[in-house]
Amino acid sequence: MRHLDDVDRTLLDLLAQDGRTTVRALAREIEMSEPAVRDRILRLERDDVIGGYHADLAPEAVGGGTAAYVSLRFGPDDAKAQVNTALEKERCVLEVHEVAGDDCYLVKVRVATTADLADTLDRLRAIPSVHSTSTTIVLKTIFERPLTVAFEPGD
Numbered sequence: 001m002r003h004l005d006d007v008d009r010t011l012l013d014l015l016a017q018d019g020r021t022t023v024r025a026l027a028r029e030i031e032m033s034e035p036a037v038r039d040r041i042l043r044l045e046r047d048d049v050i051g052g053y054h055a056d057l058a059p060e061a062v063g064g065g066t067a068a069y070v071s072l073r074f075g076p077d078d079a080k081a082q083v084n085t086a087l088e089k090e091r092c093v094l095e096v097h098e099v100a101g102d103d104c105y106l107v108k109v110r111v112a113t114t115a116d117l118a119d120t121l122d123r124l125r126a127i128p129s130v131h132s133t134s135t136t137i138v139l140k141t142i143f144e145r146p147l148t149v150a151f152e153p154g155d
Contacts, residue, residue: 011041011044016147017146026041065112066138068111068138072130103134
């Protein structure tokens with residue numbers, strides 16, 4: 001991973017807040033020329049620091065009003081590929097994290113209803129190497145924030 005300087009960090013923070021910000025507005029904000037800002041953004045994209053630009057969708061408006069976290073336990077390490085393939089096919093699976101402890105993965109899902117969640121859990125439990133699941137349904141999201149450039153103690 002290449003070193004990010006203060007200008008890169010500022011650009012990334014501004015883009016994380018609003019990915020549709022124009023190069024002109026970014027250049028004005030950080031007091032650089034538009035071509036210099038454009039070059040930096042292209043370099044950040046090329047270096048995979050910026051992985052893409054996405055719309056922030058309202059979950060309820062697009063059929064994802066019910067969120068849950070599912071802990072998965074599965075067999076030996078060679079089962080990971082099978083589990084990964086099955087999870088990638090589930091459009092309602094938004095995040096998959098390998099975790100420490102008794103569980104293997106923590107999976108974030110979004111579905112329309114609890115009935116849809118039950119169907120999803122049935123499919124996850126049907127993956128041959130999955131031994132067990134544990135589910136926590138989100139009642140209310142207090143806040144979510146976009147990833148920022150640096151995590152400093154106390155931030």
